[in-house]
Amino acid sequence: MEPSHRLPLPLPSSRRADLDGLRVAAILLLHFFHVGMMFNGWDWILKNPEPLHALEPPMEAMHYVRMPLLMVIAGAATAFALDRRGAAAFLFDRVKRLLLPVIFGMLVIVPPQIYIERIASGAFTGSYLDFYPQVFSFVPYPRGAFSWHHLWFVVYLFIYSVVLLPILARLRTPLRIPPALLCLAFVPLAAIHLWLRAYPETQGLIDDPRTLLYYGVLFLYGHLLGRSPEAWAWLARVRPRLTWAFAAVCAVMLPPNEWPFLLEYLGAFAFVWLAILTALAWAPSWFRRRTPLLQHAQELAYPFYILHQTVILIVGWAALKVPMGPWPRLGCVLVVSLLATWMLCEIFARLRWVRPLFGMPPRKGAPARVSSAA
Numbered sequence: 001m002e003p004s005h006r007l008p009l010p011l012p013s014s015r016r017a018d019l020d021g022l023r024v025a026a027i028l029l030l031h032f033f034h035v036g037m038m039f040n041g042w043d044w045i046l047k048n049p050e051p052l053h054a055l056e057p058p059m060e061a062m063h064y065v066r067m068p069l070l071m072v073i074a075g076a077a078t079a080f081a082l083d084r085r086g087a088a089a090f091l092f093d094r095v096k097r098l099l100l101p102v103i104f105g106m107l108v109i110v111p112p113q114i115y116i117e118r119i120a121s122g123a124f125t126g127s128y129l130d131f132y133p134q135v136f137s138f139v140p141y142p143r144g145a146f147s148w149h150h151l152w153f154v155v156y157l158f159i160y161s162v163v164l165l166p167i168l169a170r171l172r173t174p175l176r177i178p179p180a181l182l183c184l185a186f187v188p189l190a191a192i193h194l195w196l197r198a199y200p201e202t203q204g205l206i207d208d209p210r211t212l213l214y215y216g217v218l219f220l221y222g223h224l225l226g227r228s229p230e231a232w233a234w235l236a237r238v239r240p241r242l243t244w245a246f247a248a249v250c251a252v253m254l255p256p257n258e259w260p261f262l263l264e265y266l267g268a269f270a271f272v273w274l275a276i277l278t279a280l281a282w283a284p285s286w287f288r289r290r291t292p293l294l295q296h297a298q299e300l301a302y303p304f305y306i307l308h309q310t311v312i313l314i315v316g317w318a319a320l321k322v323p324m325g326p327w328p329r330l331g332c333v334l335v336v337s338l339l340a341t342w343m344l345c346e347i348f349a350r351l352r353w354v355r356p357l358f359g360m361p362p363r364k365g366a367p368a369r370v371s372s373a374a
Contacts, residue, residue, distance in 0.1 A: 016080070019073050020298040021287030022279060026070050027301050031308045031341070033062050034150075035334045038316050039326060045117045046316050050326040061254060064268065065275045067153060071215050072276055074157055075222020078168065087169040091162065098158040101306055101359040102151050109310050110149045111135050116313045140204075150309045152203035156212065159205070160219045168223055175228045179238075182231060185221055186273035189214060190265040225280070232280075239281035246274040300345040303358035307344055312337045 036059050037044040041051040082090055115131045118124035124131060134145040141147030148155055196210035203211060225231055235242070253267045287294060315337040319329050348354045352363065 015290060015298075017287045017290040017294060018280075018283035019076060020290065021294055022283045023070065023073050024294070024297045024301050026066060026073070027305050027308075029062060030066050030070075030305070031312070031338060032334065033059060033066060034309050034312050035316075035330065035337060038312070038333065039330050045113055046120050046313055046320075048316075048320070048326055048329060052326050052330065057254070061250075061271075064272050068215070068218050068272055069276050069279060070153065071157070071218040072222035072225070072280070075160075075219040075224075076226035077222075078161060078219075079171070079223045079226025082169055083172070087165055090169070091165060094158060094161045096356060097302075097359045097361075098154050098161070100356060101302075102148055102154050102158070104357040105151045105154075105306055106146065106148050107135060109306055110147055110151065111145060112310050113149055113313050114141060114145045114147065116317050120317065151306065152205075153215075154306075155205060156215050157219070159212075160216050164216075164220070164223075171223075171227055173227075174230070175224060177224060177228045177231045179234055182234075182277070186269040187266070188217060189273065190269040192217065193269070194262075194265050232284075235277060235281040236284060239278065242274065242278045242281050246271075246278045249274055299360065300342070300349060303345045303348055303360060304341055306358055308337070308341045311341045311344070315340060 036055045038046055039048045039052045040055040040059060041053050042056070081093070085093070111132060112128065115124070115128050118131070131145070137144055138146045141149075192214045193210060196213065199208070199210045201211045202208045205212065249267065249271045253271050259267060290298075312333065316333045319333050319336075322329075322332075324332070345358075348358055349360060355362065
């Protein structure tokens with residue numbers, strides 16, 4: 001990847017509607033996924049007594065793509081943010097937008113999830129007020145009650161932003177990424193999982209080298225894409241071919257077939273990378289401009305992410321006490337948790353002192369400068 005010798009295309013100087021729209025869509029998909037985790041046959045915090053195994057095939061495909069897509073978008077947004085401010089201002093912004101919400105989340109948002117898990121399993125009896133002081137023993141989960149749970153993504157994003165900042169801050173010129181290199185970028189992703197396959201995904205940072213390296217590479221890919229207007233133009237030109245290539249990989253990899261060891265890894269991560277490239281290629285036609293609705297949804301997307309899993313568990317725990325079948329309960333939890341999370345975001349977005357705790361910049365008209373999204 002070298003600087004282009006042609007007349008360089010300018011780097012974006014304002015927010016991009018396509019990435020904002022994709023981010024909102026990916027976080028909504030994440031909400032559906034976590035509701036499904038309560039009802040499928042996989043292990044999770046809270047389970048419906050009757051598993052719905054029909055959810056598992058589509059959820060497995062979603063599992064491979066949802067968070068990698070968000071990390072690539074975050075990497076691209078980092079390129080745009082660094083282009084608008086210096087490294088010191090960017091670092092201060094990351095502390096406000098990422099680190100502060102994680103600390104708040106570990107003390108306020110995540111503990112109800114651990115409480116519901118302990119109550120549901122019979123490991124704890126008593127009220128939430130009886131449980132909550134355990135958080136301040138600062139004993140890591142699962143032995144204790146101190147955890148970042150679903151906020152691991154924000155923790156990892158903060159680590160990448162800080163550790164890679166000296167390198168990223170020097171990439172000020174547009175880059176030219178050869179299309180062949182862009183298409184083959186899934187090979188390092190497969191190699192990481194193959195090399196570190198002995199390490200399970202823990203999302204615990206210290207004992208999670210495979211996930212840490214994998215998402216770090218995706219973050220870097222996103223940043224390099226954010227520095228390459230030519231790459232976006234190429235994606236727009238070839239999006240029909242990308243779509244057909246993605247459909248072909250889906251036809252091969254999604255049916256329950258057994259493939260040789262190496263082909264299984266290469267096929268799985270070809271699926272992931274082609275899904276991301278196809279989404280990035282089509283997003284400008286799906287989200288052509290930053291309408292007021294999209295702008296508002298983008299503002300609420302980050303607090304929605306912070307809140308959604310806790311709300312799902314609270315609603316799910318209440319729904320388990322109401323006699324109903326698994327499919328009606330799934331629909332109930334999905335709709336009620338979605339509306340409740342949205343309503344809470346609307347409320348918190350209107351409280352100036354609460355906004356920083358959820359990573360939201362000051363409202364327009366406030367004296368502080370509005371910062372870019374993570």
